[in-house]
Amino acid sequence: MxxxxxxxxxxxxxxARMARNLTQENVADEVGINTSHVSNIETNKTKVSLSTLVLICNALDVSVDYILESELKNSSSxxxxxxxxxxxNFDNMKKEQLLRIAKVL
Structure with missing residues (x-):
């Protein structure tokens, strides 16, 4: 294994936290853990439990598989x-802009 x-x-x-302009304290409050615990998870001083990972993902509005993509064999999905x-939640104008950007890439 x-x-x-x-x-x-x-x-x-x-x-993911920084992309959403959230502090460790914001996430900790949402999840119900100490700010130091969030810091320790982010810096690999402690291993995140599955239940805490799910709560953090919900607080950050991301999927668990997005956070675990480096661990998954098929991370592209x-x-x-x-x-x-x-x-x-994009309006049609933003979706059209994104489509144009994607086609350029």
Whole structure:
């Protein structure tokens, strides 16, 4: 069995938190844990439990497989689902802009 890279998971949590302009305190309050625990998860000083990971993902409005993408064999599907999740609430103008950007890429 391969080992789980909790360091990558912590970094992904931090990236998702920062992308949403949330502090560790914001996430901790939402999840019901200490701010230091969030910090320790992000810096790999402690391993995140499954139940805490789910709560953190809910607080960050991301899927668990998005956070775990480095651990999954087929991570492209996690990224695709996360993209779809992000654009669901876009108005048509933003969707058209995104489509034009995607075609350029």
């Amino acid at each position: 391969e080992r789980i890279h909790f360091d990558k998971i912590g970094l992904k949590i931090k990236e 996690a990224i695709e689902r996360e993209i779809i999740n992000e654009i669901q």
